[in-house]
Amino acid sequence: MIKKRYILNFPPDSGDKPFSYHLVKEYDIRINILKAEVYPGKRGSLLLELQGKKENIEQGVEYLRNQNIVCEPLDKRIHFQEEKCIDCGNCTAVCFAGALTMSRETWKLEFDKNLCVVCELCIPACPLHLFEIDFR
Amino acid sequence: MSKIKNYEEINLKLKEGKAVILTAEEVAKMAMECSPEEIVEKVDIVTTATFGAMCSSGAIINFGHAMPPIRMEKIRLNGVPCYEGLAAVDSYIGATACNSKNPEYGGAHVIQDLLEGKDVELEAWGKGTDCYPRKHIKTTININTINEFILFNPRNAYQNYNVAVNTTKKMIHTYMGTLLPNMRNATYSTSGELSPLLNDPEFRTIGIGTRIFLGGAQGFVVWPGTQFNTSKPKNEYGIPVSNAATIAVMGNLKEMSAEYLQAAYFDKYGVSLFVGIGIPIPVLDVDMAKRVSINNSQIETSVLDYGTVGTPKLGQVTYEELRSGTIKIEGKKVRTAPVSSLSKARKIAEELKLWLKSGDFVISKPVQLFPKNTSLKGLKETEAGND
Numbered sequence: 001m002i003k004k005r006y007i008l009n010f011p012p013d014s015g016d017k018p019f020s021y022h023l024v025k026e027y028d029i030r031i032n033i034l035k036a037e038v039y040p041g042k043r044g045s046l047l048l049e050l051q052g053k054k055e056n057i058e059q060g061v062e063y064l065r066n067q068n069i070v071c072e073p074l075d076k077r078i079h080f081q082e083e084k085c086i087d088c089g090n091c092t093a094v095c096f097a098g099a100l101t102m103s104r105e106t107w108k109l110e111f112d113k114n115l116c117v118v119c120e121l122c123i124p125a126c127p128l129h130l131f132e133i134d135f136r
Numbered sequence: 137m138s139k140i141k142n143y144e145e146i147n148l149k150l151k152e153g154k155a156v157i158l159t160a161e162e163v164a165k166m167a168m169e170c171s172p173e174e175i176v177e178k179v180d181i182v183t184t185a186t187f188g189a190m191c192s193s194g195a196i197i198n199f200g201h202a203m204p205p206i207r208m209e210k211i212r213l214n215g216v217p218c219y220e221g222l223a224a225v226d227s228y229i230g231a232t233a234c235n236s237k238n239p240e241y242g243g244a245h246v247i248q249d250l251l252e253g254k255d256v257e258l259e260a261w262g263k264g265t266d267c268y269p270r271k272h273i274k275t276t277i278n279i280n281t282i283n284e285f286i287l288f289n290p291r292n293a294y295q296n297y298n299v300a301v302n303t304t305k306k307m308i309h310t311y312m313g314t315l316l317p318n319m320r321n322a323t324y325s326t327s328g329e330l331s332p333l334l335n336d337p338e339f340r341t342i343g344i345g346t347r348i349f350l351g352g353a354q355g356f357v358v359w360p361g362t363q364f365n366t367s368k369p370k371n372e373y374g375i376p377v378s379n380a381a382t383i384a385v386m387g388n389l390k391e392m393s394a395e396y397l398q399a400a401y402f403d404k405y406g407v408s409l410f411v412g413i414g415i416p417i418p419v420l421d422v423d424m425a426k427r428v429s430i431n432n433s434q435i436e437t438s439v440l441d442y443g444t445v446g447t448p449k450l451g452q453v454t455y456e457e458l459r460s461g462t463i464k465i466e467g468k469k470v471r472t473a474p475v476s477s478l479s480k481a482r483k484i485a486e487e488l489k490l491w492l493k494s495g496d497f498v499i500s501k502p503v504q505l506f507p508k509n510t511s512l513k514g515l516k517e518t519e520a521g522n523d
Contacts, residue, residue: 089476106479
């Protein structure tokens with residue numbers, strides 16, 4: 001069993017398919033919807049946590065992609081300029097999901113992208129503007 | 137009688153490579169097992185440091201004279217206004233001044249760009265006089281074209297600082313970071329037991345003329361900082377439990393490094409400058425040994441509600457509690473986060489140790505001590521109803 005987060009982007013014409021039903025029924029994947037922005041007839045974006053057997057998740061993702069849905073692992077959509085980080089901690093103040101934390105020993109920033117819920121609060125909270133997330 | 141050392145003795149030890157130098161964190165740990173009498177025997181200098189956003193910072197710049205010359209009466213550097221009331225080509229750029237068309241870019245960014253060797257656009261206007269006939273100039277400058285480039289920060293390195301929380305239902309944006317509603321986070325700023333002014337709370341060794349680490353170069357404490365306040369309530373260890381004293385510092389920006397100065401923009405607040413400061417504290421006697429032995433469990437600070445006018449105090453916590461990740465305020469567990477970099481501060485304290493050991497940096501006795509019994513005035517309004 002693995003657990004992994006993905007960002008899904010729907011083109012305007014794919015918004016009405018019950019794809020989550022197929023993921024559950026045919027690929028035995030547990031779905032947790034963490035964030036959704038759906039504009040019928042325009043576009044939709046979802047943050048999903050998929051839990052299941054590795055090969056089932058791979059096949060499920062393949063199924064989604066065949067439906068013309070863009071499906072990318074969350075960590076590929078998060079861009080953080082780590083080399084410029086000064087470890088001030090401002091981003092950890094807003095990260096209620098616990099993805100951004102300070103190491104209690106070195107007091108350097110630790111970023112577990114797989115805990116991110118794309119609340120996007122870190123983007124303006126970073127005084128150096130080091131975060132970008134492609135959700136939409 | 138317990139040992140008393142003087143500056144000359146310690147500097148001689150430095151020269152001979154015999155001085156024992158510890159960081160304030162190391163000496164705090166040592167003090168768990170050693171008495172102040174033992175520490176004064178064993179340790180000569182303690183390095184302290186901080187790396188935080190310090191808004192009252194800026195740079196003095198002399199641009200040099202153009203031909204024909206201009207008396208600059210309105211000055212912009214990359215669109216950021218600089219002070220125009222200092223003769224013809226002297227100016228002061230404040231860290232928090234910003235470009236009105238791009239408020240996320242300010243004086244701190246101009247200072248950083250110059251420091252990194254980048255070209256910066258200078259535009260200035262004058263009325264034209266007999267000796268300064270020119271009325272307008274637009275050119276590019278960089279760190280090599282300007283004469284003096286001096287960091288002069290009127291208020292830095294606060295001796296302790298408040299913890300910020302927000303009890304309202306709305307998120308607020310402050311210089312203490314983004315404060316979530318309903319007290320869902322708390323932010324704190326100083327480097328605690330490593331913080332310079334908390335290790336010499338009575339200012340016996342930090343005063344006018346103290347040589348310091350400033351932005352990666354040697355600098356000096358030049359004056360007590362603005363809003364220097366020695367009247368704040370202190371705890372049983374002699375530590376003021378809220379923001380109290382400050383220092384004004386100065387140093388040659390041409391020798392500094394962008395690693396220890398960093399421009400910043402705080403969302404919906406404005407521009408500021410992270411400044412790296414390190415101060416060596418000589419362990420002159422038992423009293424100083426006691427002072428530098430202070431640890432995070434003995435340093436307390438006030439929790440203030442930044443969401444309410446007047447920032448009422450909600451509680452008092454130690455840095456040990458703050459560093460644990462959660463504090464308790466009015467019975468509620470609140471997650472904490474720092475807004476100044478302890479890892480950078482530690483790096484500065486170590487760097488300063490190396491400077492001292494290499495013999496390039498001697499410790500200096502203050503030329504004059506800071507004033508005592510100072511307090512702050514508020515701003516009185518002489519006209520009613522001008523809210």
